[in-house]
Amino acid sequence: MAGSMKIQFPIPGSIATPKRITKKKIGMAKVLLGIVVSQAIGASFMMPPAMAQKASLSYSELIQKARKNEVERVEINDIQKTAKVYLKNSARRDANGKQQDQPIDVMLFSDSNTELLTTLTDAKVPVEVKNNAESSAAMGMLMQLLIVIFLIGGLMLILKRSANSPGGPGQAMNFGKSRARFQMDAKTGVMFEDVAGIEEAKEELQEVVTFLKQPEKFTTVGAKIPKGVLLIGPPGTGKTLLAKAIAGEAGVPFFSISGSEFVEMFVGVGASRVRDLFKKAKENAPCIIFIDEIDAVGRQRGVGIGGGNDEREQTLNQMLTEMDGFEGNSGVIVIAATNRADVLDQALLRPGRFDRQINVDLPTFNGRLGILEVHAKTKKIAPELSMSAIARRTPGFSGADLANLLNEAAILTARRRMEEVTMQEVEDALDRITIGLSMNPLLDSKKKRMTAYHEVGHALLTTLLPHADELNKVTIIPRSGGIEGFSQTVANEDTIDSGLYTRAWMMDKIRVLMGGRAADVEVFGEDEMDSGATSDIKKVTQIARQMVTQFGMSDLGPVALEGAGDMYSRGGDSGQGDYSQAIAEMIDQQVRAIAVSCYEDARKIISENRELVDELVELLLEMETVEGAEFREVVQKHQGRSAVARPLLTHLSR
Numbered sequence: 020m021a022g023s024m025k026i027q028f029p030i031p032g033s034i035a036t037p038k039r040i041t042k043k044k045i046g047m048a049k050v051l052l053g054i055v056v057s058q059a060i061g062a063s064f065m066m067p068p069a070m071a072q073k074a075s076l077s078y079s080e081l082i083q084k085a086r087k088n089e090v091e092r093v094e095i096n097d098i099q100k101t102a103k104v105y106l107k108n109s110a111r112r113d114a115n116g117k118q119q120d121q122p123i124d125v126m127l128f129s130d131s132n133t134e135l136l137t138t139l140t141d142a143k144v145p146v147e148v149k150n151n152a153e154s155s156a157a158m159g160m161l162m163q164l165l166i167v168i169f170l171i172g173g174l175m176l177i178l179k180r181s182a183n184s185p186g187g188p189g190q191a192m193n194f195g196k197s198r199a200r201f202q203m204d205a206k207t208g209v210m211f212e213d214v215a216g217i218e219e220a221k222e223e224l225q226e227v228v229t230f231l232k233q234p235e236k237f238t239t240v241g242a243k244i245p246k247g248v249l250l251i252g253p254p255g256t257g258k259t260l261l262a263k264a265i266a267g268e269a270g271v272p273f274f275s276i277s278g279s280e281f282v283e284m285f286v287g288v289g290a291s292r293v294r295d296l297f298k299k300a301k302e303n304a305p306c307i308i309f310i311d312e313i314d315a316v317g318r319q320r321g322v323g324i325g326g327g328n329d330e331r332e333q334t335l336n337q338m339l340t341e342m343d344g345f346e347g348n349s350g351v352i353v354i355a356a357t358n359r360a361d362v363l364d365q366a367l368l369r370p371g372r373f374d375r376q377i378n379v380d381l382p383t384f385n386g387r388l389g390i391l392e393v394h395a396k397t398k399k400i401a402p403e404l405s406m407s408a409i410a411r412r413t414p415g416f417s418g419a420d421l422a423n424l425l426n427e428a429a430i431l432t433a434r435r436r437m438e439e440v441t442m443q444e445v446e447d448a449l450d451r452i453t454i455g456l457s458m459n460p461l462l463d464s465k466k467k468r469m470t471a472y473h474e475v476g477h478a479l480l481t482t483l484l485p486h487a488d489e490l491n492k493v494t495i496i497p498r499s500g501g502i503e504g505f506s507q508t509v510a511n512e513d514t515i516d517s518g519l520y521t522r523a524w525m526m527d528k529i530r531v532l533m534g535g536r537a538a539d540v541e542v543f544g545e546d547e548m549d550s551g552a553t554s555d556i557k558k559v560t561q562i563a564r565q566m567v568t569q570f571g572m573s574d575l576g577p578v579a580l581e582g583a584g585d586m587y588s589r590g591g592d593s594g595q596g597d598y599s600q601a602i603a604e605m606i607d608q609q610v611r612a613i614a615v616s617c618y619e620d621a622r623k624i625i626s627e628n629r630e631l632v633d634e635l636v637e638l639l640l641e642m643e644t645v646e647g648a649e650f651r652e653v654v655q656k657h658q659g660r661s662a663v664a665r666p667l668l669t670h671l672s673r
């Protein structure tokens with residue numbers, strides 16, 4: 020896109036400005052997630068008991084069911100030597116097709132039940148041992164047994180690992196053996212209509228379908244059919260899906276393998292696996308070979324410490340040999356995917372190999388809309404929920420992120436025992452994904468008050484500044500990951516669509532980011548500033564630096580001073596450091612000037628509206644979450660009473 024300026028934020032456009040404390044609580048978030056999910060499953064158990072019917076299961080049937088992964092959990096009563104077995108939803112029908120809701124009693128016959136416990140542990144079935152005063156001795160034994168099983172399991176895992184790594188003890192056993200470890204899908208069942216939002220890529224690939232279906236169309240006029248297509252784009256944008264859709268549309272088998280699988284193998288195995296893959300594919304032509312993460316094998320050879328990885332090079336060489344070895348019209352088309360085309364070995368990109376390169380970018384607004392519509396088809400969506408509202412809220416999301424968002428929303432809907440997904444569930448799922456799980460509100464404290472001032476600082480600035488994004492909400496309900504609160508904006512539709520950001524927008528964005536720190540200092544003084552503004556300041560620096568070095572928006576003029584750092588496009592011209600030390604100092608100066616002047620603007624606006632800030636903080640402390648519309652209403656009412664100082668901003672000399 021010539022002349023466009025894209026700012027790469029973690030989530031461009033709608034940015035929450037969370038206040039982070041330095042402590043990391045991510046591990047906790049994971050644990051919490053686990054609990055929540057298992058509750059959801061538990062809830063579906065509450066079926067009318069009238070339907071229940073007693074059934075029985077033998078010891079060996081139980082073991083079989085555990086192996087087939089049909090067991091939800093098991094309660095063992097060590098005294099009575101019985102186990103209560105709860106089957107999974109899917110397996111909960113008995114032979115007569117009756118729904119089986121009650122636990123099934125199973126008689127156990129030995130003291131230790133080693134086989135059962137091993138099977139259950141392997142199948143990751145939660146086991147509960149009913150506690151009983153007399154059973155404590157037995158319990159102890161059981162616990163010991165479990166520990167032993169875990170230890171053995173761990174040991175086996177370690178052994179397996181080392182068997183897979185070069186030089187490990189497993190090498191002797193595996194050497195030279197090439198188990199074909201690629202997947203084959205006779206029918207992918209994916210069609211082009213399942214892939215949305217990447218119309219250009221789809222159009223280009225339409226031709227590949229024709230190559231596979233009617234090669235004569237091309238060969239009669241002497242055209243050589245390309246052998247390889249390289250799909251380039253960030254993860255989750257639908258590259259695998261596209262490749263599958265080509266196979267689906269053409270009605271040909273789909274062979275797939277991932278480059279990363281080759282990396283940890285012994286010398287020779289990767290190459291022979293590639294040989295096998297191509298051999299099988301040729302036998303099944305016409306067909307598609309899909310190589311995911313090709314950069315894992317296809318990196319430039321001979322780079323890195325010690326000259327690189329032998330295994331990788333051999334695998335790559337084999338791949339090149341194979342691709343050279345077959346004629347384009349043999350009916351095999353190799354599709355590879357990567358997000359790092361810039362690191363690929365040039366040999367891969369030579370004509371006759373992956374000479375077609377197609378970019379698969381993150382979807383635009385319309386693309387997101389299309390993808391959401393594809394995934395909404397399989398969900399019960401409330402009629403008033405508009406997909407365009409979701410698309411508007413999700414700039415920077417990949418197809419996979421969007422699919423995940425709708426799925427999370429559907430899970431929330433089920434958990435709330437509702438029939439249809441509404442915007443509320445989507446909003447909640449969105450916050451969960453982008454910010455973190457919500458936690459219990461803090462008790463009243465100075466910390467809570469400080470967070471409120473910080474967030475109101477952001478929220479008020481985004482409301483008052485003419486070019487800033489619209490406030491969606493501001494909240495002081497903490498979230499996992501150490502986030503104490505956030506103020507969230509919705510990006511303007513024009514900017515989302517074009518990806519074009521003006522200088523005015525960027526400057527206001529920086530002022531908004533500075534608003535938190537400005538309010539902290541204005542209200543509590545310099546001494547009370549804390550590390551909560553770390554991520555705000557980092558973002559400020561990032562934007563300001565891009566303004567100076569990439570967008571030509573400073574006194575240094577319209578000169579590109581640094582590579583765009585766009586790792587998804589090809590070309591090795593990341594001309595970092597193409598300037599003198601003197602220019603480097605000037606860049607730093609300009610960046611600092613932008614940051615400092617925006618901070619001063621923010622301070623000024625906060626101090627001139629101090630009364631309003633206090634009023635908004637009281638509201639936020641009381642409500643904990645204030646929606647954008649309500650926030651604006653309070654601001655407008657206040658403006659009616661006393662003239663709100665119109666933000667008069669200092670402008671950098673240009």
Ligand code: ADP
Binds near residue numbers: 258
């Ligand atoms: P990649 O190979 O680019 O990492 P995938 O093709 O594996 O991404 O995408 C993962 C999932 O995300 C898909 O199975 C699909 O559900 C969803 N998805 C991604 N992109 C799209 C798209 N353009 N249209 C519809 N669904 C998509």
Ligand code: ZN
Binds near residue numbers: 036
């Ligand atoms: Zn902040």
